[in-house]
Amino acid sequence: MMTVTPRDQMTRISTFGEAQEVLRSADFRNTLTTRRSNAITGFTIGGLVHDEHMQRRRAEMEVFSRASLVDYEFADVVPAIAEALAGGADRLDLIDVMRGGLLRVSARVIGLDDVTSDTRTRQLRDVADRIGEAASVEWTTRDPDEVIAAALAAKEEFLRGLLRAVARSTTRDGGAVRLR
Numbered sequence: 192m193m194t195v196t197p198r199d200q201m202t203r204i205s206t207f208g209e210a211q212e213v214l215r216s217a218d219f220r221n222t223l224t225t226r227r228s229n230a231i232t233g234f235t236i237g238g239l240v241h242d243e244h245m246q247r248r249r250a251e252m253e254v255f256s257r258a259s260l261v262d263y264e265f266a267d268v269v270p271a272i273a274e275a276l277a278g279g280a281d282r283l284d285l286i287d288v289m290r291g292g293l294l295r296v297s298a299r300v301i302g303l304d305d306v307t308s309d310t311r312t313r314q315l316r317d318v319a320d321r322i323g324e325a326a327s328v329e330w331t332t333r334d335p336d337e338v339i340a341a342a343l344a345a346k347e348e349f350l351r352g353l354l355r356a357v358a359r360s361t362t363r364d365g366g367a368v369r370l371r
Contacts, residue, residue, distance in 0.1 A: 217241065220240055226328075226329055227328050227329060227335055227339065228325055228326050228327060228328045228329060228339075230325070230339055230342070230343060231322055231325045231326050231328075231339070231342050231343075231346070232326050236248060236251065254300055263296040263299065263300075266299075267292060267295040267296045267299055268289075268292035268293065268295070268296065269292075270292075270295075270307075271288065271289075271291045271292030271295055272288055272289075272292060275288040275291070290316070291312060291316075294306060294312060294315055294316055294319065295307065295312075297315075297319070298315060303315070314352075317345070318345045318346075318348060318349045321341045321342050321344070321345035322342045322345050322346060322349075324338050324341075324342065325338050325339050325341070325342030325343075326342075328342075
């Protein structure tokens with residue numbers, strides 16, 4: 192069980208320099224790996240420390256370079272906004288439109304195709320919503336065990352679907368790879 196330091200006993204960080212000092216310190220550890228959400232967030236870059244963290248950062252550096260971010264904006268986000276505006280609706284939910292655009296970016300970063308169709312977008316959004324809720328399960332109003340179980344099921348669905356997509360696009364000896 193995670194213990195939480197009472198607010199009045201926490202050290203307050205109030206300047207950019209102090210935050211920088213803490214984040215650069217070898218003694219600093221975030222609490223992602225001690226929370227209930229660890230099953231979902233524990234192996235993300237934010238949950239890793241020291242050498243593992245730096246190794247992952249180096250591996251992902253190009254994916255999040257300034258040039259890549261600009262490319263995602265114009266190749267994924269702008270078309271999502273344009274499509275929403277072209278739909279002729281009197282009103283648009285800007286949050287929903289941006290979620291759709293950012294979902295396309297996420298799909299592209301992890302190598303998913305066809306996340307511009309309504310069906311694929313809904314599927315990925317459903318998986319992302321379940322995983323996202325579990326990433327901050329400490330603040331849910333629902334049963335945390337149910338939230339974690341739903342997220343782990345979503346993760347498994349996602350991985351099965353991703354493996355099927357890879358198998359369809361990969362050939363071995365002239366024939367499609369079959370998943371058991």
